[in-house]
Amino acid sequence: MILNENVDRKIIPVAGGKGGVGKSVIAANLALSMCLYGKKTILVDLDLGGSNIHTLLGLRNINPGIGNFVSNRKYSINELLSPTEWENLYFIPGDVLVYGIGELNKSVKARIIKGLLDIEADYIIVDLGGGTNFTVIDFFLISNSGLIVTTPQAISIMNAYSFLKNYVFRFLQRVFAADKLISSYFRKTLKERQPGDRKTVTDMISDIKSIDSTLGNKADAFLEVLQPKLILNRIVGIEDASLAEGLRDLCAQNLSINLEGLGTVMNEEIVNRSVNLQRPFILDNEENIATAEIHRIAQKIIQSGNFPKMPLELDYYADSFELIHIEMENDLAAIQGNVKNTDSQVNYDVDKLLELIRIQQGKIQELQGTVRMLSISE
Ligand SMILES: Nc1ncnc2c1ncn2[C@@H]1O[C@H](COP(=O)(O)OP(=O)(O)OP(=O)(O)O)[C@@H](O)[C@H]1O
């Protein structure tokens, strides 16, 4: 694992636990935004079996990618860098040209990870697939500061939580792999698990402390290394913030990790449309709120030379989620402000507002259900 704060070249994997939450569309637009700010950025499609990110950039799938790298040792990772129409943005395709590379074994994963570490760039954004399988988790563990994308839907929040739970647990298993006592404790705990058992990572750490207090403290110190960041996508109303805060609290209580909020992206039709148009939405929609939000996330990363440590202004807020809350209020006010802007926008925006109110009512019910669920399930 690389610690992003200590290196110039930062690797930022993007995952989420659930399919279709917007990981790829955010990864592609974020990479482009960083390149437009002058940073040499590489976008890597590591959603093996479901590689499609080239289409989001409007590229044809004619170049060798990770699939070829895996199946043919003659390729070096740097040969896979495809230029794009933007000077500072390069792309590494997935496995569209090589079908069925299947589950990756340990040595193949290690080769890909070593390859990624050899790339020269400012930022390497790695788009991962959905799900919580070991391949996705191992790629997410390439660095200590991956991005978790979720929508405010209860199921998506739950999947993000499951992903984080498996990620923290796999990390601890690795960290203590050489320690016989703790490894056997982990094995025993997993084996003896009964349906309905609610042993959390936090419980396990207290167990470890009672086995050996030095090792328990070591576990606490290791967990501080993990700095995943949350992006809440497809938001429609301010109450969506509470779901993200619920996830943050659950991570703190049950997983002993500090999940920080990096930003939000509104649910906008132009995002949807851009996928069909095969063109990153930030290009032709400069005035759109979702574009501003992507640039804001890119700036937060770029302005923090020590990313994942957040930029300085964060000192003024209780935590990153308070800042996100304020940003969301401003974004929603900006959309509502548009109603007054031009006659031609009136109908569109009034309809949109009515729709927002309708969705919000549903969301509040969903929110109540989710908060109940989050508080009772592990
Ligand atoms: N902010 C948004 N507003 C509107 N639509 C969105 C937004 N974000 C994502 N979408 C829609 O969701 C779809 C899925 O997005 P995307 O392919 O990026 O998800 P994903 O998480 O990468 O999925 P997979 O797990 O299959 O790789 C997009 O095609 C787009 O239509």
Ligand SMILES: [Mg+2]
């Ligand atoms: Mg995807």
